[in-house]
Amino acid sequence: MTATLIPPVHAAADKPAHRDSNVLRWLGAYTASMVGDNVYYLALSWAAVQAGTPSQAGLVMAVSAVPRALLMLGGGVVADRFGPRRVVIGSDAVRCAAVLAVAALLFAASPGLWLLALLAVLFGTVDAVFMPAVGALPARVTGRDQLARVQGMRGLAIRFANVVGAPLGGLGVALGGAAAAFGLAGLLIAVSVPLLISVRMRDLPTDGEGGLPSDGEGDLPTDGQGDGKASGAADREADGKAGAAADREADRKAGGEAGPRSMGAAPDAAPRATPWQDLRDGLRYIRGHRVLAPLLVAIALGDLGFVGPLNVGLTLLAEQRGWGASGMGWVLSGFGTGAGVAALLLTVRGRLPHAGRLAAVAILAGSVAIGALAHAPSLAAAVGTALLVGLLAGLSGALCGALLQTQADPAYLGRVSSVAGIVSLGFAPLSMPLSAAAIGWWGTGPVFVTSAAVCGLGGVVVLCSGPLRRAQLPR
Template sequence: MGSAPAGTDRPAHRDGNVLRWLGAYTSSMIGDNVYYLALSWAAVQAGTPSQAGLVMAVSAVPRALLMLGGGVVADRFGPRKVVIGSDAVRCAAVLAVAALLFATDPGLWPLALLAVVFGTVDAVFMPAVGALPARVTGHGQLARVQGMRGLAIRFANVVGAPLGGLAVALGGSATAFGLAGLLIAVSVPLLISVRMRELPADDKAAERTAWRDLRDGLGYIRRHRVLAPLIAAIALGDFGFVGPLNVGLTLLTDQRGWGAAGMGWVVAGFGTGAGAAALLLTVRGHLPHAGRVAGVAILGGSVAIGALAYAPSVAAAVGVALLVGLLAGLSGALCGALLQTHADPAYLGRVTAVAGLASLGLAPLSMPVAAAAIGWWGTGPVFVASAAVCGLGGVLALCVRDLRRAELPR
């Protein structure tokens, strides 16, 4: 497509171009949620619990190994083409497995193959998705777009699981996979209709190897006075956040005897806080002193994570989780907007890939470590240690002058 229309500086929530992108993103994310529920259910039905766990985990391997290469692909070919192609491949793969399950009972192998394909495509899809907002709207609207994206993620999380469960109840895993494929398919024509600002053609791109592009991208990040410490702060925050708020929360509620209902309330508190932060950015569209606010939010969220292990009741835990969600959602959206606005658009796919590798490829490795540590030392010390790791990200954001002073454009 050609240049984005002049109206890209209008408020993002009133820009039809942005709303089409948001609709495509939301539909794809709901489809992802339905897909993961369908995959989990089908794997449990077809094999043992351990086999089902392997099927669910296998997609993480190609995603982690190929994510950096996916950033190179997004920058070389343009995020629009990559996202449309990736969504088309994901849709075709999910619908193929749905048709196979309708026709026969093939066992675990097609589910494992689908998980590998999905993880491989995600390695390209995620960096391209991260590079899209800067092409869809003006820089002054990127904070608002990050808030809208956060609302879409919360909505997809709330709606996707019940939709997937209903599809499984009505027609089994095949129906759920079919629904997931159709939801992902809806995003393709919407993305085709989105007008995006393209970069000037790079006449020397054909002369460079992909490996050279990757090295150039990593060197660009390393030398950047805002992006390098920002990605480090994001990685530390995620490493300290993922373990306690996933495995740790399950073990905490079990030890306290709060039951599944209590855990549900705590998770709902976190989701409500994160949704409120996303709504705040969507409505305001700009927060001054973004780097400083992000650092303070990371620090405050880390204190709340440590306090969660010592909440005396479900009600108190819900209140603390609400605060964790609010601060984590705020810092996450601000960090995402700072990445978008401070990265050269020509490098944005690779920048997103490095940040995504830390958040989605490496941070989940902390979950088994957190579970084992809780078994040895208990929830309190592990939550506090995780909070300290998370807090280091805030300290870094506040101590590095260029990041602390980083602002979002109006």
């Protein structure tokens, strides 16, 4: 029997996520942590520029991406084996302690770039387990029918953190330099820890396969999709029969009705899977899932086609058109506003019909808007196009994220989230230097159109996959 330190959340007590105090505590913790992250990155870049050359500062900023990309898959295994709540709390505690320690050292002395590089490596290493656990946590907090709404709420939190984090970091730097900004980031991350401790986890049975132990949070059952296991109803019925008597009966049957064990005999224990076996099991699960496998391919194509143009490409486009930094800021604000509206729509509605088809249409329409952005005749037209890009990309991203949350067996969500994170944080950034080089050779127009075509392939993948195209969000 699973023992919990905090009373579990039961399915019968589900409320709309935006009215559920338990979900709101999780959202508050997530928002505080994300705002702290934004303040931390601004403080790190400022401190690195002050301590070294621009190229050295760029190296310090980039060094955290290496451990994050290399260790992300292992982080998904850690989240699934030990429970996402424990991993998120532990990760935030480590990140908070590291940032506050650096703040204290910067107040006392000027240790140089080596300390900032060490902090960046540590932050990236912890992020490798933090991010998959964050992706797996919502399924432990609310019911499947609320996960789409939670995805919208999470999107709003990210937009809020992006808008608020940079000014807060700048205020910290203005008042006390990089040390004050690091201290502020550490305090914001620290706020998330007690909030997460107060969040109640759902009382969900263990899967019983794959070697994942019960963690006191209630590991989750399979949903029976794409992995060859029994149906969800049969799984829940079988899980409900747990107990000593049922175990003894199963043992007698497995032994050919040989009767009870001899007194003092140790109970048979299934060998526990190693982390490597859990990783392979997770990758097999994703590869064999009729919805998740094409969904992750679509996400990868969308990110590859989207990240380059909306980062390096937009900067070069603004320079060529003479819009300046303020004009680029307006275009970025249009994109952010559109993405925020999409997140708000999913938060309010909670569920959009025909999610698979709608995601495909949004991806295809968004890719057309990306291609059109490079041909906008004026700044006002570019801002309007960026607003449309943000709305469509935000809608497709939110729907893909919600489908990922609701289609994945929650016992595998850490590993599924880690694969999605590898795609977004490992592969997609590679498009930025490629986009910059290609624009230097061929100009912004052809590169934006090519990137739009890559992004549109994601929508084609969704339409060509019957199970994904027909996928619905739970009611």
